[in-house]
Amino acid sequence: MSTQEKRGVFSSKLGFVLAAAGSAVGLGNIWRFPYLAAKYGGGAFLLTYIIFVVTLGFTIMMAEIAIGRKTQxxxxxAFKKLNKKYTIIGIVAVAVATIIVGYYNVIGGWVAKYLFTFATGNGxxxxxxxxxxxxxxxxxxxxIWQALFIIAILAxxxxxxxxxxERVNKVLMPTLIILSIVIAVYTMTQPGAMEGVKYxxxxxxxxxxxxGVLAALGQVFYSLSLAMGIMITYGxxxxxxxxxxxxxxxxxxxxxxxxxxxxxxxxxxxxxxSGGSQTELGQGPGLMFNTLPKVFDSMPMGDLIGALFFLMVLFAALTSAMSLLEVIVASVCDRFKVSRVKACLILGLIVFVIGIPSSLGNGIWSSFTIFGMDFLTFCDFLTNAVLMPxxxxATCLFIGWVIGVKSISDEVKLSSKFRREKLFNVMVKYVAPIAILAVLVSSILSNLGIITL
Structure with a gap:
């Protein structure tokens, strides 16, 4: 029996694309992206973000998927097989997934609570x-909501x-797109909304x-599920x-x-x-949980629109959380040769426990802070501003200067022409490491209050 058969495979390219897109499409897109775009100038942020997606995002995603497919x-x-001296890169990726899934489940529980609130007419x-x-x-x-969210992804x-x-993403992703279009069209037809569209x-x-440029570059990691081990696992x-x-x-x-x-x-x-006030646009993470419920309450059929919105957000959160958990499950199965069922049940309990401080950090443990941040905020800072960059x-330097870009190019060319090979080679060896280092240093200094950008 081949390695591929032992591991299981996606049945088609569509299945893989929907699963990988489901991983990428999560709270990063629906919760994080809009408030960053609102905060950093709308169209200016959007243009910068798209440029980074098709250059740096493409490079790292291609590299990670190729590593996964090459090693199976x-x-x-995967990193141990390619060069055992660099196993630490894979360990960091799994650590990132573990930390993120802990607090991601907390936020997923919040979304589920809001869905329930609007669906029961209490918007x-x-x-x-x-x-x-x-x-x-x-x-x-x-x-309780966190536990229900974890049970859903475990199932x-x-x-x-x-x-x-694959099966769940084939249902959730098209549904998510339809709901997104319906709500977006409804929103844009409201009086005064076109000013927001222009912005x-x-x-x-x-x-x-x-x-704004650094925020857009950092958002690429969060939004595309890069440097979390997800794309290597799916690859x-x-x-x-x-x-x-x-x-x-x-x-x-x-x-x-x-x-x-x-x-x-x-x-x-x-x-x-809300008139597009800077106070509302600059709310940051609270934009979805504080501002939008007020917006929905101002709308005709506000409870229905709110319920549909949070249903869509819940779908996005579930598809990403499944991917994060799959990274840990696959690693445990590879290392300890245990069944998927046993790995899932044990890890489900572990990630619930990991998430408890992130939940209680907003209440009875709020006095406990790390560098002035509550536990959830610190975990987000540690993963997004430090470990992921x-x-x-490390992945770029490993490919560019240790195993060589040819090893990745050869893997890609097994099934197709590598049309953006020259872009990939230049980005992975030179541009990406420098750009990401700039994000890493500036994010750490900014979050610690040492500099103000």
Missing amino acids: LSPIF AGAATDGFFSGFIGQPFEPL VVLNGVKKGI FLIPDFSKFSVE SYVKKEEDMEKAVSHIEIFDTGVALLAGLMIIPAVFAF LGAI
């Missing part, structure tokens, strides 16, 4: 001041690659800033005859399309119902 192994063992309550802080500050209810991952992850889509070059399930470059292009289009739809849902809504730099 999960991250730790007006969610729109009141203090609803969100009152909810997340409780010791027990957020943990999928338990069924494996083809019958679990979001038309670049105002006076709004370009170093901080290990891809058949040798699949056209990887075309698949990566489709994932980029899918992911960026959802980010665009998310921006068209949220930013025009703020303009239509470090892992991406």
Whole structure:
């Protein structure tokens, strides 16, 4: 029996693209992208982000998927097989996935709570001041929603690659797209919304800033699920005859399309119902949980629109959380040769426990901070500002200067022409490491308050 058969594979390129896009399309697109775009000038941020997606994002995603397909192994063992001296790169990737899935499940639970609130006709309550802080500050209810969210992703991952992850993404991703279009169209037809559309889509070059450029570059990692071990793990399930470059292009289009739809849902809504004030646009992470419920409450059929929106966000959160858990499950199965069922059940309990401090850090443990950050914020900072850029730099240097770009090019060319090979070679050896290092250094100094960009 071949390694590929033992591991299980995606049944088709469509299955792989939808699963990988499902991983990429998550809270990063629907929760994080719109508030960054709103904060950093709308169209100026969007243009910068798209440029980074088709250059740096393409490079790292192609590299990770090729490593996975070439080795047919999960991250730790993939790097170990290529050069055992660099196993640490795979260990960092799995550590990132483990930390993120811990606090991601907490936020997923919050989304589920909001869906329940709007679906039961209580959207007006969610729109009141203090609803969100009152909810997340409780010791027990957020943990219950967190547990329900984890049970949902376990139910999928338990069924494996083809019958679990691929099958569910084939349903959730098209549904998510349809819901996104419906809500975006509804939002853009409201009085005053077109000012928000212009703000979001038309670049105002006076709004370009170093901080905005670095935020866009950092968002590429979060949005495309890079440096988390996900694309390496999914790459290990891809058949040798699949056209990887075309698949990566489709994932980029899918992911960026959802980010665009998310921006068209949220930013025009703020303009239509709140006048597009800088106070509302600059809310940051609270834009989805504090501002949008007020927007929905101002709309006709607000409870229905709100329920559809949070249903869509929940789908996005589930597809990404499944991918993060799959990285850990695949690594444990490869290392300890245990069954998928046993690995899932044990790891489900572990990630729930890991998430408890992130949940309680908003309430009874709020006095405990690390560098002035609550536990969830610190975990987000540690993964997004430190470990993911470090892992991406290490991966680029490993490919460019240790195993050589030819090893990746040869893998890609097994099934297709490598049309962007020259771009890949230059990016992976020179441009990407320098650009990512700039993000790493500036993010750390900015988050620690040492510099203000």
